[in-house]
Amino acid sequence: MTKSERLMQLEQLLLAHPSGLRRSEIARRLGVHRATVARYVTELTGFLPLNEGDDGRIGINRDDYLSNIRLTIHESLALYLAGRLMTDRTDRFNPHAAAALRKLGQSLRAFAPTIGQHISDAADRVESSKTRRDPVYLAVLETLTKGWSEGRLVSLVHHSVHSGLDKTYLFAVYTIVPYAVGQSIQAIGKCPGEEHLRTLRVDRIAQATLTNDTYTPPVEEDMTRTLADAWGIWYSDSDPVDVVLRFSVQVAHRVRETVWHPSQEMTDLPDGRLLWRARIAEPREMFPWIRGWGADVEVMEPAELRQRMAAEAEVLTSIYHTI
Incomplete structure (x- = not known):
């Protein structure tokens, strides 16, 4: 193996061990003398962001590491x-x-x-752009990203809009996703010892600190399966619910143009209207989208969602009613 190949091997080795490796461990894995490792580290420092901790572990600073990719x-x-x-x-x-x-x-x-x-x-x-400059938000997002990439728990303070209280969690990040509702970014993961997932809105996290405690994130297939029936990010341990909507002639063509959910089925009705059906983990998450269609959509099922829309219509009638 050439020297260049050894240096590349060392780079890949350090990338595979976020917590770093001692020189003796590197020498053993590469099959070279410790003095050779010292020379390799010196050479790599010239073009890689290496750091050495107080415990002698050598690692790559992932905040400054540049990945090389080739794209069409x-x-x-x-x-x-x-x-x-x-x-x-x-x-x-x-x-x-x-x-x-x-x-x-x-x-x-x-x-x-x-x-x-x-x-x-x-x-x-x-x-x-005139989007808000929020250094706290950015620092929190960077910490969550680092915790996710390195498999390290994050200690955070999250504000609950329901209770109005700030709560402290140890949090294992499983994924980070953008969410159109509220123009937000959400972190999905678990607190150690809890069975169910938590979804935390990043801009409601006031503080986040990376810990040295590690966790094993789930494989991507598990997260995909968990969110498969979600309209967005709301998931449920129960079976998905059949949602049936009837769209007017005026918007039927617009509904047909888009795959709104992987499970959707559409049926053209004789009068030109469209019957739309899907199995959704938590139908309440669909409410803003359904409401956006106004009077051009009617909720057929489930009954709870239909009743909520009916109640919404009554409130709107009282607001806009004129004598």
């Missing part, structure tokens, strides 16, 4: 669209999103200058 023009566009969607759907400024878009734009300028310039301009718009 179509893959680059997919990342650009995802980044724009995230920034458009959250109301707080994220400098990392702007930086990522700028890097993506610069990388494309050589062979797709028009698209590269467009993406770079988008990064400028993100930075100059």
Whole structure:
């Protein structure tokens, strides 16, 4: 094995061990002398953000580590669209999103200058937008991201809007997702010793501190299965509920254009209306979306959701009623 291959092997080894490795352990794994490891570490320090702790463990500072990826023009566009969607759907400024878009734009300028310039301009718009600058929010998001990437528990203080109280948790981050409702980002995970998942809105977390306690995150398939029946992020241990909606002729074509949920089924009715059906973990999460269609949708099932819409209609009638 060549020296370059050894250096690459050392980089991959350190990436695989977020808590770092001692020189003796590195030497054993690479099959080289400790003096050789010392030389390798010195050389890698020139182009990798290495650090050495008080306990002698050598690791990579993941906040400053740059990953190298190779993308096609179509893959680059997919990342650009995802980044724009995230920034458009959250109301707080994220400098990392702007930086990522700028890097993506610069990388494309050589062979797709028009698209590269467009993406770079988008990064400028993100930075100059009037979204809120919230350093606490950003620090919390960075801490949650680091805890998730390194499998370390996060100690956090979360404000509950229901009780009005601040509560302290030890939290294992399983995933972080954007959520259109409230233009927010949500952290989903568990507190040690609890059976059920928790979903915490990131902008309601007042403080987050990374601990040295570790956890084993679930495999992606488990999280996908957990959220499979959710309308967004609300999940349930119970069986999903059949939701049946009837859309008017005026909006039927718009409903047909989109796959709103993986389980949806649509039936064209003889009068031009559309019957839409899906199995949803928690139908209450659909309420803002259903309400957005106004009088062009009627809830057929479940009864509880129909009753809630009927009550909403009565309130609206009382507000807008004129003699």
